[in-house]
Amino acid sequence: MTTTTASAASPTVPTVTLVVPNFNHAHYLSESLGSIANQTRAPDRVIIIDDCSTDDSIAVISRFLADRPSWRLIRHEINQGVVRGQNEALAIADTDWIGFLGADDALHPTYLEKAMAQAADHPDAGLIFACCEIIGPNGPSARRILRPIMLPASASTMLAPADVRRILRVGDNYFSGTTSLYRRSALQALGGFDVKLGSFSDAFLARRLGLTYGCYFIADALGYWRIHGQNYSTATATDPASLNSKLAEIGRLIAESQLFPQGYGALFARRNRFGAARTVLGGDTAPSAKAARVSALLGGTMLDTQLLRLMLSFGAIGRVAALAWVTLRTRPMSLTRLLAQTAARRSIISATPGYRAR
Numbered sequence: 612m613t614t615t616t617a618s619a620a621s622p623t624v625p626t627v628t629l630v631v632p633n634f635n636h637a638h639y640l641s642e643s644l645g646s647i648a649n650q651t652r653a654p655d656r657v658i659i660i661d662d663c664s665t666d667d668s669i670a671v672i673s674r675f676l677a678d679r680p681s682w683r684l685i686r687h688e689i690n691q692g693v694v695r696g697q698n699e700a701l702a703i704a705d706t707d708w709i710g711f712l713g714a715d716d717a718l719h720p721t722y723l724e725k726a727m728a729q730a731a732d733h734p735d736a737g738l739i740f741a742c743c744e745i746i747g748p749n750g751p752s753a754r755r756i757l758r759p760i761m762l763p764a765s766a767s768t769m770l771a772p773a774d775v776r777r778i779l780r781v782g783d784n785y786f787s788g789t790t791s792l793y794r795r796s797a798l799q800a801l802g803g804f805d806v807k808l809g810s811f812s813d814a815f816l817a818r819r820l821g822l823t824y825g826c827y828f829i830a831d832a833l834g835y836w837r838i839h840g841q842n843y844s845t846a847t848a849t850d851p852a853s854l855n856s857k858l859a860e861i862g863r864l865i866a867e868s869q870l871f872p873q874g875y876g877a878l879f880a881r882r883n884r885f886g887a888a889r890t891v892l893g894g895d896t897a898p899s900a901k902a903a904r905v906s907a908l909l910g911g912t913m914l915d916t917q918l919l920r921l922m923l924s925f926g927a928i929g930r931v932a933a934l935a936w937v938t939l940r941t942r943p944m945s946l947t948r949l950l951a952q953t954a955a956r957r958s959i960i961s962a963t964p965g966y967r968a969r
Contacts, residue, residue: 625730626706628656632696633714637667646717652724657682660696710792722833737824741790743834765955767830775821781945783882786817790834810847822870832963851907885941898923
């Protein structure tokens with residue numbers, strides 16, 4: 612594989628840092644860091660932040676640092692959390708663009724090549740983002756699943772702030788942290804990641820960047836988001852108390868801002884409750900536990916819990932029925948628009964080979 616490296620000193624070629632926050636993900640680090648090492652356009656800097664891991668993470672990281680002078684490890688003696696680590700990396704990065712890759716996720720080899728080409732063509736964009744594919748604990752899932760569920764556009768395109776406002780009215784969760792590059796100066800201008808928002812901080816900031824500066828969407832699956840039950844974002848988003856707290860804070864921030872479409876605070880809450888409930892329904896817990904958790908995430912009653920328990924008692928058919936019920940309760944997106952994108956979604960997923968660890 613031929614790899615090229617952009618000069619960090621060049622005034623014309625945009626530069627990029629990739630940051631990998633890690634806490635006890637030694638099992639996946641070889642794949643995550645290996646996917647960075649195998650990029651067809653190498654990153655100018657790599658910063659790995661180990662948040663006081665107690666497994667073999669440091670040994671794995673050290674093997675990658677051995678012959679890569681542009682890679683750097685920061686070790687925390689006390690666990691500080693993902694968001695503080697992201698802000699720490701943002702403060703010390705010196706490149707034009709910056710991206711964050713979960714230590715349990717991975718990138719397609721052409722991710723940086725394609726994203727940085729658009730960064731060069733659209734230097735004023737707030738972020739560059741692409742689709743990603745869901746993978747499981749051991750690699751490819753039985754069925755290939757594309758994210759986002761609803762595409763911001765059917766083909767690669769620049770989205771002006773007005774376009775972002777328009778698409779947020781009909782759908783959401785367009786910005787995958789796995790495949791998003793942020794313009795560093797824009798990220799700093801908006802104050803970086805809000806620690807109070809926890810796992811919602813990157814997604815909320817991506818919306819603000821798009822609504823302030825515009826963004827470029829790449830209609831390719833260029834990353835792999837691994838779902839394994841211990842994900843930072845999944846664990847916090849499916850806890851009813853944590854979700855309620857975060858949605859209340861985000862609702863306040865949306866209400867105080869002039870950026871978002873009218874009524875977006877309520878839409879954001881409904882959509883994220885839908886996403887959390889969908890995640891729980893797809894898990895491996897007992898039907899009674901699923902019913903109770905989903906009902907709590909939706910602010911449901913005992914009657915809702917009993918109805919969900921009844922539906923989930925019918926196995927796979929019951930899960931489909933429960934998901935349909937949750938969809939009707941939350942109305943997360945335009946189903947007409949979603950169905951109209953079926954061909955585009957199939958085209959994107961079929962254009963990229965399934966995940967293979969390198």
